[in-house]
Amino acid sequence: MANTVSGNTIAEVAALMGDPARANILSALMGGQALTAGELAYHAGVTAQTTSGHLAKLLDARLIALERQGRHRYYHLATFEVAEALQALMAVAAAGPARHHPVGPRDAALRIARTCYDHLAGRLALALADRLCEQGYIVLADGAGLVTEDGRRFLADFGISLDDAPGRRPLCRTCLDWSERRPHLAGRLGAALLTRLLELGWLVRTPDSRALRITPAGHRGLAATFDLPPHWDEPVTPDAPRFQEVRSAPST
Structure with missing residues (x-):
């Protein structure tokens, strides 16, 4: 097959990702924000000169992209x-x-809420996905998601118009949460949901981290709007109900 990727090509990409400094650079960019070389050097824990070499390799492999705004890169x-x-x-x-x-405080914050590139991850993301399913607003199965008519109305009232979220990606899909081992929402809906929560000020970004902080207004708004259950931010126990029937390939 003409599109078959050779083992050598896979090994080359894996080797690029496998370097600790480059892995830290890529991990930092999973926050969904574009960063400067200086900021990436901080995350990588190496000098600016070393970071420049790593960035060149990642650019050549098309793992990252560069945008210029004036003199800034x-x-x-x-x-x-x-x-x-x-x-x-x-x-x-x-x-x-x-x-x-x-595990330190920073890791605990990541487990509660964090960015997974352009959508929400962590226990908050799982709680929102669970409630949207329970209320019949979305249906998840085999890694894909369907937004019901009731769901479209609910999302529109919340300030999310699915017609305003065009793109080549699926509208709603699942992404396996690496810290909780259960799927959260991704796709265009997942991205729109994170954007709306940030716009409302219910979530705020944490400097130099993928962690998101829930504001006091966010705690009130999330509870009232999504009817989150008590103690949603605690680890799920083995006997607690889960959407185990939802199967998802790892993607956060």
Whole structure:
């Protein structure tokens, strides 16, 4: 087949992602924001000169892209497929053997709410997906999602018009959450939902992190609008109900 990718090509891409500094650069860009070389050097933990070499390799491989605004240069992930590949690697790494990496406050914040490229991840994302399913606004199965008519009306009242979210990506799909091992919402709907929560000021970005902070107004608004259950931010116990019938390929 003409489109078959050779093992050598896969190995080359894997080797580029496998370098710790480059992996940290790509992970930082999973926050969905374009970053400067200086900001990426901070995340990579290497010098500016070393970062420049890493960025050149990632650009050549089309894993990242460059945008210029005046004298400023900003880097972002080249495609959604790159983001999905990184998310899959995060899921595999999270499911691997235990490693010496003490969990700190920053890790706890990431587990509550964070960006997964252009959509929401973490326990908040799972709670929202669960409630939208329970209320009959979306139907999830086999990694894909369907927005019902009631769902379209609910989302429109919330300020999200699905007609204003065109694109080549699916409208609604699932993405396996690497920290919680359950699917959250991705696709154009997932991106629109994150954008709306940020616009309302219910979520705010945390500097130098993918973590999102829920504001006091956000706690009130999320509870009232989505009718979130008590203790939604706590880990799901083995006996708690889950949408296990939803099957999803890792993609956050």
